[in-house]
Amino acid sequence: MTALLKNQWKIFLNTMRSQPGKNYLSYLVMFIVFAILLYWLSEGIWAIGDSITKPILAGILSYGFLLVIGFIILLGLPQVFKHLYSATDLNLLFTMPIPTRYIFWVKYVQSFAGIPLLVFILYIVPLYVYGIFIGANLLYYPVGLLTLPAVIVIGLSIAYLFNLVLVQIIPASKANEFMTVMSVLSGIFVYLLFMFPNMANDRPLSELILSGLPLFPEWLPVTWASEAIIAASIGSIDFLVPFLMIVVLAAIFMLLTSTLVEKGFRTGWVKLSEGSGKRRKKGITKKSGPKLHHPVIAIGKKEWYAVKRDMREWLVFLPIVFFGFGFVFSGAVSGGMELSDLRGPTEVTWPITQAILLFIYAMFNGQIASSTIAREAKSVWILRILPLSGKDIAFGKLWISWLIPFVVLTLIEIVIGIFFGWTALQLISGIAMKAVITVGISGIGMWLGTIGAKYNPANPQNRLKFGTAFLLFIASYVYLFFALIPYVLLLIPVETMTSAQEFSNEIDGFFGTIAGIVYTVLTWKEASPIIVTVAGILLMLIISIGVAYIFTMLSARKIDQGIEIEMVQNTNSKPLLGKKSSRLY
Numbered sequence: 001m002t003a004l005l006k007n008q009w010k011i012f013l014n015t016m017r018s019q020p021g022k023n024y025l026s027y028l029v030m031f032i033v034f035a036i037l038l039y040w041l042s043e044g045i046w047a048i049g050d051s052i053t054k055p056i057l058a059g060i061l062s063y064g065f066l067l068v069i070g071f072i073i074l075l076g077l078p079q080v081f082k083h084l085y086s087a088t089d090l091n092l093l094f095t096m097p098i099p100t101r102y103i104f105w106v107k108y109v110q111s112f113a114g115i116p117l118l119v120f121i122l123y124i125v126p127l128y129v130y131g132i133f134i135g136a137n138l139l140y141y142p143v144g145l146l147t148l149p150a151v152i153v154i155g156l157s158i159a160y161l162f163n164l165v166l167v168q169i170i171p172a173s174k175a176n177e178f179m180t181v182m183s184v185l186s187g188i189f190v191y192l193l194f195m196f197p198n199m200a201n202d203r204p205l206s207e208l209i210l211s212g213l214p215l216f217p218e219w220l221p222v223t224w225a226s227e228a229i230i231a232a233s234i235g236s237i238d239f240l241v242p243f244l245m246i247v248v249l250a251a252i253f254m255l256l257t258s259t260l261v262e263k264g265f266r267t268g269w270v271k272l273s274e275g276s277g278k279r280r281k282k283g284i285t286k287k288s289g290p291k292l293h294h295p296v297i298a299i300g301k302k303e304w305y306a307v308k309r310d311m312r313e314w315l316v317f318l319p320i321v322f323f324g325f326g327f328v329f330s331g332a333v334s335g336g337m338e339l340s341d342l343r344g345p346t347e348v349t350w351p352i353t354q355a356i357l358l359f360i361y362a363m364f365n366g367q368i369a370s371s372t373i374a375r376e377a378k379s380v381w382i383l384r385i386l387p388l389s390g391k392d393i394a395f396g397k398l399w400i401s402w403l404i405p406f407v408v409l410t411l412i413e414i415v416i417g418i419f420f421g422w423t424a425l426q427l428i429s430g431i432a433m434k435a436v437i438t439v440g441i442s443g444i445g446m447w448l449g450t451i452g453a454k455y456n457p458a459n460p461q462n463r464l465k466f467g468t469a470f471l472l473f474i475a476s477y478v479y480l481f482f483a484l485i486p487y488v489l490l491l492i493p494v495e496t497m498t499s500a501q502e503f504s505n506e507i508d509g510f511f512g513t514i515a516g517i518v519y520t521v522l523t524w525k526e527a528s529p530i531i532v533t534v535a536g537i538l539l540m541l542i543i544s545i546g547v548a549y550i551f552t553m554l555s556a557r558k559i560d561q562g563i564e565i566e567m568v569q570n571t572n573s574k575p576l577l578g579k580k581s582s583r584l585y
Contacts, residue, residue, distance in 0.1 A: 004106040026467020038122070042129040049133040054230055061226035065151045068119055072155030073189070076115040078462065080159045083107040084265060085272050094266065104261045108160065116152045124148055137235035143243060147225050150250040154221065157253035164257065164264025167271065221249050295388050299396025303372055307404065349420045351491065354430050357413060358484070361405065361438045362476040366445025369401035370472060373446065374463035377455035377565050390559030394446065394552050402442040406435060436544045437483045441476050443548035448472045450558040454566040465566065483543050486536040489521050497522040
């Protein structure tokens with residue numbers, strides 16, 4: 001194991017040395033954003049530290065540890081799957097005289113350098129800041145430093161168990177659907193895990209935490225972890241029993257995963273490797289002559305068929321089910337509310353829902369559009385010989401990648417609108433507004449896909465390099481902010497003109513300038529409401545359609561020049577044409 005760990009360390013160093021310069025810039029931006037997030041959390045804890053009593057801290061720690069386990073399970077599953085079944089070195093390691101359990105534990109240790117490490121830093125820094133604020137006993141710091149890894153080990157072991165158990169249940173012929181089934185089941189498990197405090201109590205979660213009441217029974221591990229840290233903060237020896245219990249439980253989970261190594265790891269790897277190569281024979285059906293379409297329409301239909309025949313493509317919408325509407329409705333009902341209590345004045349529910357839906361659009365539109373480029377990794381040779389320009393390909397991919405999330409989320413919006421009792425004008429205007437604004441997000445996503453595409457056969461959702469994906473996340477919401485400015489100005493009533501004027505006179509700097517602009521627009525709106533409304537709609541169209549057109553043409557130019565698609569090699573697929581990258585011309 002020592003030799004294997006040293007080898008993994010050398011691979012990591014060589015990988016970092018061989019990174020292109022733009023990747024280092026992406027890492028730097030990610031580090032800065034992460035540092036700013038930690039700074040904000042620390043500032044918030046320092047500001048409200050006096051109001052966090054020991055009972056409140058117990059509730060925060062308990063639910064915080066539950067979030068740690070949940071996020072590691074949900075976000076760490078693809079990473080665990082990659083280490084167990086898609087790592088490029090498994091072909092060699094399984095042919096060498098190395099016990100399988102040694103290879104497994106090396107992969108297990110390797111898994112900490114990812115989501116678990118980020119979660120650890122994100123949790124331990126605020127925990128230590130609070131300890132410094134209250135002047136906690138010195139025992140608090142080592143206990144917290146050891147308790148948090150024990151909780152992380154529990155979450156990581158559960159993620160490994162999901163892989164090791166399900167790989168024995170899923171038939172080899174369904175190897176491509178393995179990640180889909182695993183993600184769905186793990187999503188359901190994590191959702192129930194997060195909702196457990198609401199389902200186990202009659203009061204809302206926030207009320208329970210602020211009142212200092214216990215969130216969980218004493219026999220749950222997250223309660224042991226919080227009790228150990230709180231007892232250590234006052235220097236009490238009472239920390240020892242719950243601390244030892246959480247450490248022993250983590251060791252038990254680790255041993256439990258080791259019992260499934262042979263069948264779940266080696267045999268599962270062989271099963272997935274063989275299963276992905278099997279193909280069912282399809283009967284030959286006679287069809288009439290092919291119907292010719294415009295190239296833009298034909299490219300869009302090709303993309304639709306690729307999405308429709310692989311159910312893994314639809315996993316991108318899974319967070320909507322578990323973390324969007326599921327939490328809102330189930331949380332409200334389990335917190336003692338009736339479903340009808342969610343209804344309110346349409347003047348309130350309509351703009352709030354529009355903001356939530358736009359946030360969801362910004363999350364998915366760019367991701368779906370960017371993935372259309374990496375999807376060409378296996379069919380790149382076809383596009384090279386077709387008489388298509390980059391403009392045809394880019395616009396063909398744009399309209400279908402915009403249409404798929406638009407149809408899905410519009411159906412959801414119609415159901416929500418009927419539930420809240422929106423007027424037909426509100427429903428139509430909301431749908432039309434999002435139809436225009438979201439085109440720009442798709443255009444940005446597709447362009448970033450042309451500069452940072454990555455193809456991973458084992459994980460279709462992972463089609464962007466990490467730095468590019470992070471840049472897409474930031475760019476989507478920056479664009480959304482500017483595109484919504486004319487729309488928001490149209491919604492602000494003229495009655496707020498006096499408040500805007502007072503605010504602009506009292507506040508200097510950026511916010512004062514914004515308030516002054518709002519006041520000016522409201523004066524125009526009061527004088528000529530029709531002209532201002534038409535001008536606002538035209539400005540929104542210019543921003544959205546203009547951004548979409550510019551970035552689509554940039555994508556077309558990049559396609560004509562040739563696109564580098566980074567190929568992620570794994571045990572379930574052979575190198576495409578013997579190369580590590582493909583070029584889309």
